[in-house]
Amino acid sequence: MAFITILNFPNFTLEEKNELGKTWSREEWAYARMGDMFTSRVPASLRKEAGQANADAENYIANYNIMMGHLLNDKGQKLFPEDMVLLTHWNLRDEIKSNYANPTNGLEKQEMICRVLEHIVQGTIPQAVINNPAYEWAPASNRTWENGKEVTLEAENNRRYEHILAHFKAMKKVDAYEPQQPSGIIRNFEGGMEILPREIEDLFINLVSSPQVKQASKLIQKKLKRKLRPYDIWYDGFKSRSTISEDELSTKTRSNYPTPEAFEADMPRMLEALGFSKEDATFLASKIRVEGARGSGHAWGASGRWQNSLLRTRIGKEGMDYKGYNIAVHEFGHNVEQTIDLYHIDHYTLNGVPNTGFTEALAFVFQKRDLQLLGYDQQVDDNTTLDIFWGLYEIMGVSLVDMYMWQWLYAHPDATANELKDATVAIAKDVWNKYYYPVLGEKDSSILACYSHMVNAAMYLPNYPLGHIIEFQLEEHFAKCESKKAFADEIMRIYKLGRLTPNQWMQEAVGANVSTTPILNAVDAILKKK
Template identity: 45%
Template structure:
């Protein structure tokens, strides 16, 4: 998962959501519900600017004056002051406007980059494996350095100058007008995304606190699988490992397909996940190695004098859903100050993702409704030699490469990467194995720092050129295991995109990619080549069939997960007074409904809640659809990469920067984003696969 930037706003969302980079401006003065400046005043102001600078500036002046008027607060002054400010600060001279544009970019890069470095450093005691955090670390993590910055920017009227001279364009306007824009015009339009609201600093701080608490909850949600029992006393996992939910538990289910007796352990882990979702898991087994637990019977034990003694269970209940609900309430506090996008749903889809919610849902449904799911489901069942279980939604047997047991893969990876430093040192070689030229591999690797992660790991990009992207990954004392390497390759794909789309663009305002789905695409590109990097398999033409089946199956899985989350957020907005227990019941209902409609016909099992287990829902609102979109984009990009060097092509694509998804896809692969290429390939593969 990537912790990175949205392309709208600039400041407070770094304190509101983990996916922040270019983020929303916070200010102590609330934006009025209606413009504080009258229509007559706005017209007089535009007329005065057109008279001074010529009619050629009128359209731009109208847009800038209108938007500034909407966010002009009473504390900024009366209408006469508004008119005076516009007359003095409007940049009618094209050359002066370009110079000012460049200066704003340079200064904002410096400010934003330094604040990002502060937040990154303050979070390290909790996010990195640096020993037991101190109590003070949890308080420092809640500190949002940028929370009051926009107070100054609005107070100094820097933000107002930007709004007046580099106004905001809606997604529809960017898509209609952007075809004829130069790169500089695109960058100026992106500058207009930076200041679109005035949010009280206390709202930003409260949101930061809610996200920090949710992040800590998820990072410490570990299950000791060596303490799991079957039939009251048998331990199916001989060696204890601490697996974070849901990532490691899901990946352990995947790994067990390669084991002769893996089904027993898969069913046990599936029951663990089910109890996490419905809240019946004992609170005491979460991140605590002292207790043994039989998930099927939901019986809890401790060891006394070498014998198991049964204990009373205190279930987790709705605690997981309270974390999610806290993020909803934080979003509602923000809603009142975002007149252009007054809900978290609208902001996520129209400002951040830049694909309308209805279009995203149709892409998801195109995958979920396609009959090829039943064909591929039957193929999975034949390969397994049994009826499907719900956890077979995570079947990964279509991946090309040697079918090596997990233990053998662990041995290979540990020998190569015994420490974080060993993985760091191998980054240039990894890139060269993937087809990057030696000089570009060295450049990129020099801009990536690898850290030992406390949680599952993530990729954190830089926010100013010259800084490093950070790859956080788990490395056990005995060395990196295969799961950790596979995840690290995913995060490294994010990092490479982060470096190329920051260091490779000509305007800072254009840094990044259209949305997180696009960086997920490159994470998948790297992750799919993990065995190639280990010298255990090379992609070839025959692997395309398996790739189509694999990409469809994983997209089919995450599409349903995404749909559950989207519907849950809609329900929250329709039921703002709901408590955690109400919300838990609704999420379980939604998960079962989506399962029954789109998965039960394939798996022949009803009322399964497994689609609600993804922890992103709890701490990273509305992110999950980016994975589904990322798979669709990934398939189109992989198709475009066939027969071409990955390094040069990835660099070409990433240097497009923060275009809208429509124009980025057209520039990268020559087509719009669609599920149809994947569906066609999956249908063809299902007809001939064994």
């Protein structure tokens, strides 16, 4: 089957798809997707090696805990609860976020966590303090104590970078068996995301260097009543303030949705409330099953028309609380996307979306309208937009560092872990000094390299900003719809496009390539009001 497919359906590069695809018929697009199916024959042993390198990195990160109760400030005082243990980098970052609401010593805690992150990136953290409560550690001076007596401990040094290097070496071996996409970078961007690295770079730099960032930072400075610091990339104060209390909302969602079945039964009404015709609403809802979940929830797409997609959501004993409802509406958006582009697609090989950002975008579009679906008069909230924008500013910098690190590795395939460490720190500082130092101060900060994904999920980070970029492109387009019906009709039309390339999909959806201009426009309009 594979050889017959290869002989009959040529594999086109991303640039060929974007160029030739402008005039392809739907059938020609479907043929091009056939040509993507069998492009490599990587020996199982090499796949296993790459899998093992990744599993080792996962394990390294999963055990990278900081014992917060054993951190000391310069006066030898502890700031955090004795038994507090935080995983790098997620928990550390979230602890910085949560301390904006702490007027007592929030600032000091944030400064301390920021120093911890710098030590992790630079390999200067004492190895023995990781996941180990036996020592006291003062991150500012980098001194350590055991039972009150000062001790010298060895630094972690290159361990973080050895894991990245092992993954890179395994990836390099695979390259020889991928004639169409002979590097991990090409496979990730041109193959997986279907956007060229230089296009991603342009998109991100357009936002992180925008005047809107500077203006938003002034707003934050005014709210915090102090000069900004590097960790303010995680500023958490643009939260939407609904006029309805969360308790009131939870009372309503609990009574509406005591069980998964109750949510499932209400889906046709919700879709009609958004503007879908009775026929479309009934059909889409009939292809989605709702089940209870132990985690926060997710949407599982069907692989063929013989299956339903699954919406898994968390429902407590007293019913679905508001937080759970908000997430369920997000997942519902995913399920609707999964159903439209499977059941209404004209050619099976075109089913789906160009990449994960495109399904996230519809999930965000739904999630933002959650109060409307509960019967409230929901306004688009300025703070939510500013919050998303500031989040993009942060994650795009982190993503650029990740991208540049892998590019450096391919340019220096014989590098040692030590050279990789130095290069990564230099890249992080360079990105910081160009786009963050002018806004947040402190030259040469390396915190942009602190994300664990850089170690255990090669080149995944650039996916995160895409969902919101696409969401704002769609919202700018939907704003021109004159009725709810027109809005729902556009969702149906656009998500029937299926798995074109991102730029071709966006051209047919809204008449432009993937672009950060709409989110910048939206932020601009808000900043002008302030």
